[in-house]
Amino acid sequence: MISNRVIFFIFDSVHLLDLAGAVTVFYESGCCGKKYDLHYVSPYVNPQTSSGLGFTNVEPLNSITVNKNDIVIVAGMEIEKWNRADDHLWILWLQVAAATGATVCSICTAAFALAAAGLLDDQNCTTHWSWTTVLQERYPRIKVVENKLFIKSGRIFTSAGIATGIDMALYLVEEQHGVDFACTVAKDMVVYIRRDGMDVQNSIYLQNRQxxxxxxxxxxxxxxxxxxxxxxxxxxxxxxxxxxxxxxxxxxxxxxxxxxxxxxxxxxxxxxxxxxxxxxxxxxxxxxxxxxxxxxxxxxxxxxx
CATH class of the missing domain: 1.10.10.60 (Homeodomain-like)
Structure with a gap:
């Protein structure tokens, strides 16, 4: 079953482009004829971006029950301001979301959150190039891969950060609606599909475009x-x-x-x-x-x- 609901999880000090790039892909998909139901959730009432812009109209986590057909995207945040004392506010929600079989994705440093929730144990993953070493050191059970735009491990996706969230989101659109439609969305955004897959079984459409x-x-x-x-x-x-x-x-x-x-x-x-x-x-x-x-x-x- 094709999901049309995408849930964006927002930490405090979220990086704006990490969030906005992926949001725009699904928004433009609707403009091109395949509409998504977009939701924004956070463990915080009024989360702020790392650049100082604040959000309103963000739903609390407990207002959304994730099902297996949903896509959950966790946008990257400023690690130095990431408050681990608040883990109890969000870790269980993220674990339950993954346990339902939903597609759970991280952009940039949000891989740290997926790792903290245990979702990346014994899995290949990636993050922004400047954080790959730290991520591996903090979570030795995971397998951090460098020099990849994004990595798919089952229904868990991690991306390298910032603009690569766009590449990952285009891949998700292509999974559901085909490469021709994904190319239409990319053209509408004036970007190119430049994604490569990790394995040979991944679509040739996604290879040789990096x-x-x-x-x-x-x-x-x-x-x-x-x-x-x-x-x-x-x-x-x-x-x-x-x-x-x-x-x-x-x-x-x-x-x-x-x-x-x-x-x-x-x-x-x-x-x-x-x-x-x-x-x-x-x-x-x-x-x-x-x-x-x-x-x-x-x-x-x-x-x-």
Whole structure:
């Protein structure tokens, strides 16, 4: 079942962009046709941001009962001002939320809260690069990974901080509504989907996008939406006003693979997904840009062998 409720957990001294970036993703999703029910909860009556801006109209924790279809996002806070004497106000609520099977996410330093609640024990996780060492030292049972935008461990997500909360939120939207819609939301926000997955089983749509070259991102977005067409290097190059040779070189240096490899990977990924959803092979072949059903069967067979 697709959840349309996202609950943002706000500590005192919350970092504004940690919160606002993820909020904007789900808000813009509604503007693009997939509406979310957004709630803001806190163990404090009037929490403040680390930059001094205050919040009103924040719901108390006990007013929200989390269910398994909810998404709970804990925004990062200023660790030096994080009052651990107040743990009794929120730890049980967060533990119960996770126990229901809800998706529980941390942005930036909020990984410390998930770790304090025991939600990251024996799990891979991450946080802002300047806090990874401290997080590992304070919570030796967890496995802190560096140089990742975000990490998924079951239904627990941790992100590296600040703008990476946007990447994680876009991933959650993609999980529920598909990569085409996630790209639409990203375009509406004037950002690029640059997320990479931790494991090979994660969608190829999320891999090879951790670079910052806007021309290559533009090409990747176009490819994603036009897999049913014949796509040529000349066509892609003219779209970003560079030569085919320059695009070939630029794409490989930015993503680590060639344009052809990228197109083939996306086509195989989409074909496998559609076949699992029991669409007819002939339609899948056409939708994914294959010349024949025989070519589709051969490529999918090679992938599995």
């Amino acid at each position: 670079h910052i070259n806007r021309y290559v991102h533009q090409v990747q977005d176009y490819i994603t939406k036009h897999l049913h067409h014949k796509i040529t290097i000349d066509e892609l190059a003219s779209m970003v006003f560079i030569s085919p040779r320059s695009l070939t070189r630029l794409f490989k240096s930015s993503t680590g693979i060639t344009v052809g490899q990228y197109i083939n990977s996306l086509r195989q990924e989409k074909a496998k997904r559609l076949l699992k959803e029991n669409y007819k092979t002939a339609w899948v072949a056409k939708e994914c840009g294959y010349q024949s059903t025989a070519q589709l069967r051969r490529l999918v067979k090679e992938t599995y062998n």
